[in-house]
Amino acid sequence: MASNSLHETICMAKQEKHKNLFLNYRNLSKFPVELLMDEGLQFLERLYMKRNSLTALPENLAQKLPNLIELYLRSNNIIIVPEAIGNLSRLQSLDLSDNALQIICPEIGRLRYLRHLRLANNQLRFLPPEIGDLRDLETLDVSMNRLSALPERLQHCLSLQCLTADRNTLSCFPRQLCQLHSLNELSMAGNCLAALPLDLGRSRELQFVFVDNNIHLKGLPSYLYNKVIGCSGCGLAVHVSDVRLLSVDSGEMTIPLPAEVKAIGLEADRVLPLQELAMRVLHNMYRAPMKEIKTHQTRQHFSSLQLSNFDADFLPPISLPKSLLELLQCPLGHCHRCSQPMFTIVYPKLFPLRETALAGVHRRTTVSFVAYCCSSQCLSMFDLQS
Template sequence: MATDLHETIFTAKQERHKNLFLNYRNLNNFPVELLKDEGLQFLERLYMKRNSLTTLPDNLAQKLPNLIELYLHSNNIVIIPEAIGNLAKLQSLDLSDNALQLLCPEIGRLRSLRHLRLSNNQLKCLPPEIGDLQDLETLDVSMNQLVSLPDRLYRCLSLQYLTADHNHLSHIPRQLCQLHRLNQLSMATNRLVFLPLDLGRSRELQFVFVDNNVELKGLPSYLYNKVIGCNGCGVSSQVLDSDLGEALGEALSEALAGLPGEVKVVGLETDGVVPLEELAMRTLHRTYHHHPTELNLVPPIILPKSLLDLLQFPLGHCHRCSQPMFTIVYPKLFPLRNTALAGVHRRTTVSFVAYCCSSHCLRTFDLQG
């Protein structure tokens, strides 16, 4: 086996191969032949699937400087060295099915990276620096132990496919609604209680899967015309038909449970005036976005960081008129059983929720309008 491996690498060096397949080789260590002398300067794709590697060499980028794709699926890798950030041309990195517990911040230096696959590891968090990957198109972090996603992920402006199934996520950062190229979002089998109010507002987002989030009772009405997966959400499928009315009532009453802390008021159809704090935030938001230099006043406007963050990323936008909302929402519930999708999702009892900015928008909103 060792002789065969040596011959394979020797031939790749002599013939200046761009692709090298070292899958299923029972490798416990990274082959030293790959790192001898000048290394493989012409190599662009290295496949090392299903071996027993536990780490990578620090001089990988020095010896394989032109790597574009690195496949390390199904190894025993526990740690990735900081030097991984030196692979300047790397576009695809697959570390699925390993034993990663931490991901070093230097991953954010892979500015050419387009596809990052980290599924089936032991990650409990992701470094904020992952938000520096502005060319990233695919991120798969499913089957880990994540309790949150970094807010800075919204900076991955090219992200199209985000998969985080089978984790411990309790919420999705509302900043992710800023990802205007995101086409598919999969968050099945987590601990989600609510979804961002703006989720689905982007026309590009067409596929959303939140199946088996048992505490999830409400879906933003923006998702109504999307391809959604929500089986296993809300009320248990064991509810008898005779108890369905009561269970549905409980589901509706809980559809707003767990809303972001910024929601200080849930408005009613009879409300005539929006609270002063909300009006002030909307005014500041218009100033901030249309005349940002005017916030640099002397003396400057002093606001808590939480409110400054809220100015940049509103709680949501009215599902009727697109007015930004900050501290109050006017919800309108549409039970799934009353919609055209009721026959598709039989293992769930949830509601579509329209979040409006005023009692007027609340009265005039129509789910199918």
């Protein structure tokens, strides 16, 4: 009876050229052959197949359902997504949450119109860098996986508004992702974060940041001050095992700084290292040409340039190590007082956690705001109220 009902539903969809097809809760263990026969369903735009028992997708899915805009496969047992998924050229929304995925194929990056990608509650250990090719992506949910890192190429997803990566094993958040100027909500609760990028929160668009239950995290960049933050369960009295991290001490609490920070300036130290001075001079020399990149189309082109192109087009004919070229393109952070870019050295200043949008939730004294300044002069002048 159930088989007859499924057959009738698909036949009716073919005859009446339906754009939406609902096959939820059908106990399907295989993709229905009726969808793949003859010319398929050329008019179908939305396919709902959640809460079934599917383990795989057909290789000819795009050939038989070429006009799919939305594909919902939540709560199945899918282990592998075929490379042919990249042929669904019109797809805008893909939901593969609550499956058994271990790998996402690089062909996912060919879905150039994809706006919403949900991969929560799978067994993913890494994301392919090609996700950075999804320039129209607005929502990315990779929570409840086994990710230890996020790809830096996510910085090219210029339309990304909501990034959710809760309950993974992330130990850091790439500073390059602070350049996602459309990002409005960032959630990284329940990970292994010990520090956050110096520039996190500098973008005015970013208003919601949730880092709850990262027990090694004891400091928040002061750019997050007066934004909606969640930090309940952070800064618990545990031993931070990574002693290689630089830290700043308030007398009562030691806060590890991001691993990229190479030196900490002292209050009385007014002479910057030669490398820092040289990087600032180079950045200021070539900031003007980069500011001329104003149009959206040109900005997209610039963001997609490889490091070699960046070197050739925007840097002088000198030889710099790759690590310094990367720093020149994406500084460690910007001074919280004067916005001067910083490359190798910071001057940190601690402030106790004060009233925030969620102050009534966490009420902790073990979490502080950290201001990062470019000099002892800016450090002495900076205050959270200014």
